[in-house]
Amino acid sequence: MISLNGIEKVYHSQSGQIHALRGINLEVKAGEIFGVIGKSGAGKSTLIRCINRLEQPTAGTVIVDGQDITKLTENELRESRKKIGMIFQHFNLLSSRTVFDNIAFPLELAGYAKQDIEDTVVRLLKLVGLSDKRDQYPSQLSGGQKQRVGIARALANRPKVLLCDEATSALDPQTTKSILELLKDINRELKLTIVLITHEMHVIKEICDQVAVMENGLIIEQGPILDIFTQPQAAITQEFIGTIMNHDLPDHFKDMPLSRTPLPDSKLLLRLSFIGDAAGEPIIAGMIRRFDIDVSILYGNMDHIRNVSFGTLIVELSGNQDAIHRALEYTKAHEVGSEVIGYVPRHAYAAV
Known part of the structure; x- marks a missing residue:
């Protein structure tokens, strides 16, 4: 479903070049929940934004559902992004729009008929458990409810891929658990491929099938979640696992x-x-x-x-x-x- 090959990303600044990604190779299978974990500055946000080309890779190719995203024109990219939903840490909702209208926004931009928009939004509100909030505004919602609106909006165009950029970092533990349960349900019911980045190992443990560990723009370890948890090789991986499992000597x-x-x-x-x-x-x-x-x-x-x-x-x-x-x-x-x-x-x- 998703294949990243030799992805490089270099930023230019007054102080010199910043090498954010260094030859990233990654394969995500259809229907999989793939986690990417790393500390701040590891390059994980840059990596996920390369998948839908919010960041243009300096080198390498990004294949999503058989299409090379890096070679698309602007018009082709706009069409392709309809099949790649994305949710964010800080929700990015439109404060002047109701819950219903926030979810409807991408459908309006795509030119859907009014009745189709109504049917789709009503279905999504039910899916994320917010049918009773359709006429409320973001300021009236809790953090978890705002993220549910963000998820519904990301699903409006029936994407094949959902990108989650630190989607639970601004939420309390109980709300985080409910959002992760929702993502698991969506993955199961819609057969959606999910790529999730985080700096929290308990999020990876709770939801992911596969995980890649990043450090300094490199993937230093990756594999099935059970293998990574039970046989971590890299020091940074052991450190992450140590935050939720104690392997130390008394x-x-x-x-x-x-x-x-x-x-x-x-x-x-x-x-x-x-x-x-x-x-x-x-x-x-x-x-x-x-x-x-x-x-x-x-x-x-x-x-x-x-x-x-x-x-x-x-x-x-x-x-x-x-x-x-x-x-x-x-x-x-x-x-x-x-x-x-x-x-x-x-x-x-x-x-x-």
């Missing part, structure tokens, strides 16, 4: 001397990762029963993405080193990820 272990190799009379600190069916397996009980070792759970976290369970445990293993080694092999046989944090001498506990 504080009282951070100052202990850790060895990567077994020590006499030591305990092993192990991070276990569970995905899918493995999350329901009694792995800890199995290790204790089979290998005659002691296992203490120091920290645990469980969550769900797209109805798939995943979680992390930090555990402490003590006992015969051969038995501990066999216990590690046992976790691998049950498709449980295991990461050796280190070995801690028993006498280190007395010093904490």
Whole structure:
């Protein structure tokens, strides 16, 4: 549906060139919710605005539904943009128009008949849950209601793609959740392809199928949401995930001397990762029963993405080193990820 190939964007200023995008390659499949996350200045807003050519790429091609957006004339681009809806962080509603008239505005510009406009707007008001607000003005609406109007307006021309530029950043957590639920419903009911940019990882977790992580104008990591959450590679990705999931070692272990190799009379600190069916397996009980070792759970976290369970445990293993080694092999046989944090001498506990 959307293919970005070698996208570059360079701005020229009095202080010199600003390289906002550096060779971006991205594929978004039809019907997918694709998230782009990055900190301020990463280039994500520039990237999404290149998709509908609100920003003209300095180099590269943007293909949307088989059409190269970068090669269109102004008239052709206006027609193409009718199939690419967009919603914004600050809503961008017309304050002098009612809710009904805001949604009707793009249809009026497109020359639709009055009855067609009425039918379309009434349908969209029902879709976004604002049928009772049709005659109110933006100043009379809450932030979440304003964004629902923005979504309805973006859907007026029956687009195939919906671009969301920090669409929930100005909203409180509960309103954000309701807007994300609405976007999921729209994606499911209308088979709409959605590209969403944000700096909030919980938004990515809640709604996206795929995610790309941006830093300094580059995509440094991308893939299915479950893979990125459970096996983050880049430091910035780990930082984002750390805002909603704690993978850190408990504080009282951070100052202990850790060895990567077994020590006499030591305990092993192990991070276990569970995905899918493995999350329901009694792995800890199995290790204790089979290998005659002691296992203490120091920290645990469980969550769900797209109805798939995943979680992390930090555990402490003590006992015969051969038995501990066999216990590690046992976790691998049950498709449980295991990461050796280190070995801690028993006498280190007395010093904490």
